[in-house]
Amino acid sequence: MNGWDILLKTAKVFLVGLLVVMLSGLVRGSAWNPDFGALEAEVEAQLDLTGMRQGDEQLLRRLYGLNAGDLRHWVLYTAQDNMDVEELLLVEAAEEGQIARIRQAVEKRVEVQKHNFEGYGPEQLSLIEKYVLRDSDPYLLFVISEDAEEAKSGFVRGLYY
Template sequence: MNKKILMFLLVIVSLFSLFGCGKATKEVNVSVREIAEKIKNEVESSPMVELKEEEVKEKYYVNPDIIEEFVVEIPLMNVKADELGIIKVKDEKNVDEVIEGIKKRAGDVQKTFETYLPDQYENAKNYTLKNNGKYILFIISEDSEKIESIFDGYFK
């Protein structure tokens, strides 16, 4: 009898190890514009201007051909370092390429404020950059935790 129970348990453990017991992750398909609008509605910010495709290519060092959609906003006037970028790539294999371009952009913003406005330089140094699947979030903001929380809410 003990051998039968032991064999049964062994089979169950083997099945769990083969197939796993975690829940499958579903692919999220939400518009980056929807995410950006929710952020703008819930977080107060300085006046921003939205970049066009060529400007994203130039300032973010990203090939637009690999981007499915994006919303990138920078300050209207160069007295704040705040930026918001939400980018969805066409293929997850391109996430690292976009992240590298955004890191260069973060460095550019830091250089801009390094000797100009020390408080904004500190803000630029403490940027947030993360991704979830095909979605990439870049934030320079004093409210970065709140913005990050809103972004994360779409992937739960």
């Protein structure tokens, strides 16, 4: 191995190291912070919200036991008609570990709804059982809808763009 070879080998090692440092610096410096409004729009675009109404803080507390003031952002839609079960909850948690608690609250809500329609609402029950619950800390999506899978796709897409 002559002087040139050693120099080139050293340069290559240095350049690979430099690339790793540069990319890791960029990754650490990049704040991953999707806009909640854009995420909400991406999800809502996949759903037919006619026949649904936006829920307020009281409804959030009543259905999920969640305190709106504890969350960074949230949006809730429920069916206007009591015989419909369509529902959408999109949440941005305010602190670490909160997502797990919200998830439990949603799972509890699903059980309650299943219980409500068991026995006399087979169509509603079937729709509830197809619910989508997806989280990607600090965001969580819960949907009961014929278009739940599309809403999930919109949610994931919104997280990355």
